[in-house]
Amino acid sequence: DTAVSQTPKYLVTQMGNDKSIKCEQNLGHDTMYWYKQDSKKFLKIMFSYNNKELIINETVPNRFSPKSPDKAHLNLHINSLELGDSAVYFCASSQGAGLEAFFGQGTRLTVV
């Protein structure tokens, strides 16, 4: 009964391709996020959505486009993939200001 689930867990693709990562949370939270963890384990927020509305876009290239069809889902679409996009992408959700975020298992994206 996973709280925040992401698919796929692993994604290997060629440069220039377009790919999507899906995220769903069953916690009833209003806010969802995408975080990126690079090869040195550094974690940085990319996007935050509240009730399907974009709250944060942390200087992420336009090739990254989040989509929130409803407040339980936040998908990440990436166009024209580049080698530097290789990372682990984490989806998370939270409820209310100041409260902890619950993270998914991550999607390891490898661009070759």
Added chain:
Amino acid sequence: AQSVTQPDIHITVSEGASLELRCNYSYGATPYLFWYVQSPGQGLQLLLKYFSGDTLVQGIKGFEAEFKRSQSSFNLRKPSVHWSDAAEYFCAVGAPLSNAGNMLTFGGGTRLMVKP
């Protein structure tokens, strides 16, 4: 802007020994502070959090952390480490986003290795 520093990139302790992982933060207001643990190939699991009140907070798996405003620190401790504690540990400070959640800024992480 907020920031978090975890001075120790790697720490090795013997099983049964005590542990302290350091975390220093920079934030203009009263911080929301968190410790997360990441096991290999896994997501991040919340160990404990500090919002207000008692500066010594208890978490899961026998961990605790102490908030010291004067030192801008939120160090994580455990009295006796188990081999299963080997993982990457992340300290984070949270900045509330109006009424819409919380932007976490993470430290660089500390990798804990446990010797038998």
